[in-house]
Amino acid sequence: MSYANEMPTLQKVARTDAGLAAELRLSVMRLRRRLASERHPDNELSIPQMGVLGVLYRTADALTVGELAAAERVQPPSMTRTVNCLEETGDVVRRPHETDGRQVVVELSDQGRARVIADRERRDAWLARRLKELTPDERAILRRAAPILEHLAQRD
Amino acid sequence: MSYANEMPTLQKVARTDAGLAAELRLSVMRLRRRLASERHPDNELSIPQMGVLGVLYRTADALTVGELAAAERVQPPSMTRTVNCLEETGDVVRRPHETDGRQVVVELSDQGRARVIADRERRDAWLARRLKELTPDERAILRRAAPILEHLAQRD
DNA sequence: CGGAATCGTTAGCATGGGTAATGAGTTATG
């Protein structure tokens, strides 16, 4: 393989932290890319829109536009716009904040919740099928690896 | 934690393929998100632009606009546009195809190559630092997990 | 009470996703 020839040191450097870092970064990026491609063909929402639904679902609570913007690492005007689209499609509901007249809170509609769940289930189903093709030993390794990966991702 | 209370079954279902799939998906998505945030502050290229540089770097060859579009899963007009920007910033060079007068080939400039390398090194350095905080046992697990994750990501 | 801070929104610009259309080049066929 020409790729192997271009990067012959990759196999060796996997024994150092730097080498493992490079290998892990590639694996994670690639798997995420593949997961991202498992979209439901009928789901026409964009990635930022699905991202908002995902944040609301994970938080299991209504959030202000500012909180959503912070969670998704965008500026509030961008989030306003994305939420506008989601309100139009009926996936979220906007309402005034209970105590602060400046704020607006956004929450999942039933439709939006169903959409997140369907999207996740589709990805999980694909991944579960791929996992089935592994050996029990390989699966055991991934079982131990998943929480470590999660830990790596946490804010440092 | 309210999250733990909302999803109490997650800990249990990690013993099934479906449960591992959900846990792994979350870990991978979160780590990738964290990796994506490790951008060099001076790098003003967008994610699609960096994606094109990444494809060219990994391929270690010049590609046509169509090939780039396919690699990045976009339509050719979108790729034309992205390449236009990259040509302006001097990160890629466009030239006519050697034998097919319809085609254009795009290749990394020295500047573009340096940019990809710097971007990767920054992410790898961050990840290597996080890896250093793990135990040797945890690192060994990840060493065994990385190629398995890579295998999962491959086209099925 | 007045000024400063906070919040969400609007406006403008740039990028990039799509589709439709186009012109140029290449290939296949009669």
Added chain:
DNA sequence: CATAACTCATTACCCATGCTAACGATTCCG
């Protein structure tokens, strides 16, 4: 050889979303 069909990149248009600047309304604080 001429023509039709196919391929390729590009342009045009629309839409979504990233940013910054600006604004009006609300809240906080001295």
